[in-house]
Amino acid sequence: MYSKPIQNLIKAFSRLPSVGHRTAERFVFYLLKSGKKDVAELTIALKELIENIKSCEVCWDFADASPCNFCSDTRRDHKVICVVSQPQDKETIEKTKEFLGVYHILRGTLKSDDENIAKFLKINELMARLQKNVVDEVILALNPDISGETTMMYLERQIKKLKPEIRVTRLARGLPMGSDLQYADEITLSSALKNRTSNK
Numbered sequence: 001m002y003s004k005p006i007q008n009l010i011k012a013f014s015r016l017p018s019v020g021h022r023t024a025e026r027f028v029f030y031l032l033k034s035g036k037k038d039v040a041e042l043t044i045a046l047k048e049l050i051e052n053i054k055s056c057e058v059c060w061d062f063a064d065a066s067p068c069n070f071c072s073d074t075r076r077d078h079k080v081i082c083v084v085s086q087p088q089d090k091e092t093i094e095k096t097k098e099f100l101g102v103y104h105i106l107r108g109t110l111k112s113d114d115e116n117i118a119k120f121l122k123i124n125e126l127m128a129r130l131q132k133n134v135v136d137e138v139i140l141a142l143n144p145d146i147s148g149e150t151t152m153m154y155l156e157r158q159i160k161k162l163k164p165e166i167r168v169t170r171l172a173r174g175l176p177m178g179s180d181l182q183y184a185d186e187i188t189l190s191s192a193l194k195n196r197t198s199n200k
């Protein structure tokens, strides 16, 4: 049995996505072997993350300030909101330099069409944002997989109920079904944005 501090850190690392018990063990012994400098660097980085990064209460991205740089940028078009599942998807879209509107980060997707799960995502916050502001278009840029599809259908219905005048569009086909936005190449994503479609 490992000593308590070792066990605790293995447990903490095991909670990270795609890190199993074995990998967590490897991380801990790597740190123990690498000495104080690496551990100190990691400690400082984690401390800075906790102390300096907050949630933007407009778009729900993680940022240095709330509202974040994007939400307070008057050069961007605040009447067009691109809804993504994760902060990393926003980074991917930004790289295309094709989109000049603002974002909304849901922080996940619906696994089923269930109102109870919906409240764990930033869906109510999106609806409140649409209610409060003048918005012409909402682009649903979620992954073309089952849970992305379920979420987009749910959002379309909710937006239609709330403000039928808002144009709801989706990224054009070209993104393979079941793929992950983060791994789409910039040319594919850029053309999917340009050729986005509306069901109306």
Ligand SMILES: [Zn+2]
Pocket: 056, 057, 058, 059, 060, 061, 067, 068, 069, 070, 071
């Ligand atoms: Zn923001």
